[in-house]
Amino acid sequence: AQTVTQSxxxxxxxxxxxxxxxxxxxxxxxxxxxxxxxxxxxxxMILVIRQEAYxxxxxxxxxxxxxxxxxxKSFSLKxxxxxxxxxxxxxxxxxxxxxxxxxxxxxxxSLTVIP
Amino acid sequence: xxxxxxxxxxxxxQMGQEVILRCVPISNHLYFYxxxxxxxxxxxxxxxxxxxxxxxxxxxxxxQFSVERPDGSNFTxxxxxxxxxxxxxxxxxxxxxxxRAFFGQGTRLxxx
Numbered sequence: 001a002q003t004v005t006q007s008x009x010x011x012x013x014x015x016x017x018x019x020x021x022x023x024x025x026x027x028x029x030x031x032x033x034x035x036x037x038x039x040x041x042x043x044x045m046i047l048v049i050r051q052e053a054y055x056x057x058x059x060x061x062x063x064x065x066x067x068x069x070x071x072x073k074s075f076s077l078k079x080x081x082x083x084x085x086x087x088x089x090x091x092x093x094x095x096x097x098x099x100x101x102x103x104x105x106x107x108x109x110s111l112t113v114i115p
Numbered sequence: 116x117x118x119x120x121x122x123x124x125x126x127x128x129q130m131g132q133e134v135i136l137r138c139v140p141i142s143n144h145l146y147f148y149x150x151x152x153x154x155x156x157x158x159x160x161x162x163x164x165x166x167x168x169x170x171x172x173x174x175x176x177x178x179q180f181s182v183e184r185p186d187g188s189n190f191t192x193x194x195x196x197x198x199x200x201x202x203x204x205x206x207x208x209x210x211x212x213x214x215r216a217f218f219g220q221g222t223r224l225x226x227x
Contacts, residue, residue: 045218050215101163102173103208106157
């Protein structure tokens with residue numbers, strides 16, 4: 001089975017600064033997708049950003065961007081200009097290419113934003 | 116943006132009781148999932164459902180668990196005889212073709 005590892009249980013960042021959350025994964029597949037989900041205190045899982053493995057270009061969504069290193073099986077999330085509302089648990093997730101396949105989640109990184 | 120809706124938001128049940136968690140997936144979605152998250156731990160896959168049958172299940176999803184889509188709209192997870200270790204947040208998700216799965220807001224199950 002695929003594994004997803006988030007080595008930073010907790011991170012903190014000053015408001016308006018930039019923070020990078022790490023994620024590595026292990027797979028033998030070539031066709032897959034990677035995701036970052038945000039889980040605020042409300043507990044809803046919110047998609048932040050996704051990356052298709054076949055795309056070399058790193059995905060970007062406003063203040064959120066990823067550094068996808070396929071050979072290294074690394075998928076980090078960069079949050080620029082951090083805001084108080086960014087405080088949440090962030091989960092990295094993997095899904096293989098076929099629709100309907102399950103997500104594999106990492107253990108999460110709890111992000112605190114310091115005013 | 117479309118939403119997956121889960122009810123109730125919080126359920127308290129006595130050990131040994133049956134509980135049914137309900138989910139209304141996004142209409143026209145084809146794939147349905149249940150995940151759970153024990154407090155402080157990662158989100159774990161339970162089961163996926165497609166074309167009115169289970170397509171994949173994890174080892175967590177034992178005989179105490181069942182899923183069904185009784186009326187073409189609701190997607191339910193039943194736990195027949197709850198145990199203390201079933202206490203968790205349960206997330207429903209649905210997906211059309213393609214990449215993105217939409218998650219509900221979760222049901223917090225507390226077994227006492």
